[in-house]
Amino acid sequence: MSGAPTASERIADHVVSVDPAAAGEETVHAVARAFLDTFAVAVAATGDAVDVALTGYVAGSTGPASLWAGAGSASPEHAALVNGAVGHVLDYDDVTSPLRGHPSIALLPALVAAAEATGADGRRLSAAYAVGFEVMCKLAKACALDHYARGWHSTTTIGLLGATAAVGHLTGLGRDAVRDALGLAVAQAAGTRQNFGTMAKSFQAGACGAAALRSVALAAAGMTAAPEALDGGTGGFLRLYSTPEAAAALDAELATLGQSPGELVTSGIDVKKYPLCYATHRTIDLLLDLRAEHGLTLADVERVEMRANRGGLAPLLHDRPSTGLEAKFSMQFAVAAALLDGEVKLRSFDDEQVRRPEIQRFLPQVTATEDDGPPFPRWAEVTLHLADGSTLHRRTTVLRGSADTPLSDDELLEKVADCFGRGGLGEHTSTFADAVFGWADQPVRSVLARRLP
Known part of the structure; x- marks a missing residue:
């Protein structure tokens, strides 16, 4: 040739x-x-x-x-x-x-x-x-x-x-x-x-x-x-x-x-x-941090607005999941589970966990939209509208566990043990x-x- x-x-x-x-x-x-x-x-x-x-x-x-x-x-x-x-x-x-x-x-x-x-x-x-x-x-x-x-x-x-x-x-x-x-x-x-x-x-x-x-x-x-x-x-x-x-x-x-x-x-x-689509992970990090810092529970939050870079939500096809497999591709579930449980673990995706009434009631209170700017760098931001009328807002480009912010060997072994x-x-x-x-x-x-x- x-x-x-x-x-x-x-x-x-x-x-x-x-x-x-x-x-x-x-x-x-x-x-x-x-x-x-x-x-x-x-x-x-x-x-x-x-x-x-x-x-x-x-x-x-x-x-x-x-x-x-x-x-x-x-x-x-x-x-x-x-x-x-x-x-x-x-x-x-x-x-x-x-x-x-x-x-x-x-x-x-x-x-x-x-x-x-x-x-x-x-x-x-x-x-x-x-x-x-x-x-x-x-x-x-x-x-x-x-x-x-x-x-x-x-x-x-x-x-x-x-x-x-x-x-x-x-x-x-x-x-x-x-x-x-x-x-x-x-x-x-x-x-x-x-x-x-x-x-x-x-x-x-x-x-x-x-x-x-x-x-x-x-x-x-x-x-x-x-x-x-x-x-x-x-x-x-x-x-x-x-x-x-x-x-x-x-x-x-x-x-x-x-x-x-x-x-x-x-x-x-x-x-x-976390054991779900990577497009949710920055948001989960933000929510778990805010929950811990302010002592929040799901009952304290009326609704959540989430935004991401262009293309950042493409894999998330299910806004009203009813099974564990669907919930793995749902920003709405990720937000609700993080706020309700203070964690997102393997057991979070058992079907009965996804179908909990308090989770299902909160799903419509979560909106997720993409920005129309460039796709990189990737980022996520959340605004929490609280029951007392106040709001909390945070944005990040950091992704914990990423190549730039890797888990230590000990942290990896914690995941392996689970x-x-x-x-x-x-x-x-x-x-x-x-x-x-x-x-x-x-x-x-x-x-x-x-x-x-």
Whole structure:
């Protein structure tokens, strides 16, 4: 083939150029944190309807890959499907800003399954994660804003492309096979925001990991795809899923692909403090602070006005939720729960908690609107109109748990312990966390074995 390399070829060149043993201690630790968080959130969803449905679906599947919310195993592709969905259903998994979505649930179910199948250690997995994260963020910076606004679930569309690059790196695919695997991933890239608040949203995340493994396996077996699958002018991913200008934007982003310090450092990972859509988190922080400072209860507040930057409320589809899944995408519920309970925890999203009369009565008293200014920097502000006639107002750009204001390891372990407790593994938190943080030179499969009693 002549002419300038396509986007898929440039990404493939990067994937095969990264030394699989080159992940430094900072990268290994960052990926260990990401895995511990993602795995714990899946454990917390043990017994969820999504877990039950998909575990039943793969019953009879055999293979070396662990099912995280239980003691079973399955083929890598089936394990990625189940683990990706179960790890996403609580909407408690990590986020990165460029993606407008969840990087680790796109990357880790496929990567961990592949590592278990190949015997890879934590350092090898960490290098592959960094490769996938880099690719994902470059693609996202080129197209995610418009892509997401059109209704695509960027975690599972752009995320699939990053996961395919990551698994290709872990398994040692050659350059042309990586290029073809990306084209095969484009053939499967799907997921809609219309499914937010339903089980299908988490299924989309599981399908993403399964598709990444499938794409790599088929490319390794010799199946080919169009080199222009990403940036082709007629029917490439960017043109179909975004705007004609996105190809030029990606060309510029790929000029810095792999340059130090890399996207894992510059974009970073945001760990979620609360188990619902990230678009609510700044508001919850503000409300919990005001509640504590002024001794407020829900009865003290007549109504709440909330505003955010343009695009900041796009995922929040449910203003009158009646189920836990719907409540995870409701600013109105987030406000009511924070003011009533003084916390927003996993138990807040049990259906009976969402349907409490005092919660349902307050939902119409919350308005949430977007500003018409620029989408960045992201911010939130709240105005509380109190029963005594006074008002309280506060605004923030800070997001606690974000890459800029990260949780400490101890704070992360508090979240992990809460998740493990809900999943029936509470007494094993420290043992498992120690194994994960020490996984650099240990086979991933042996680390996962430490999760069990």
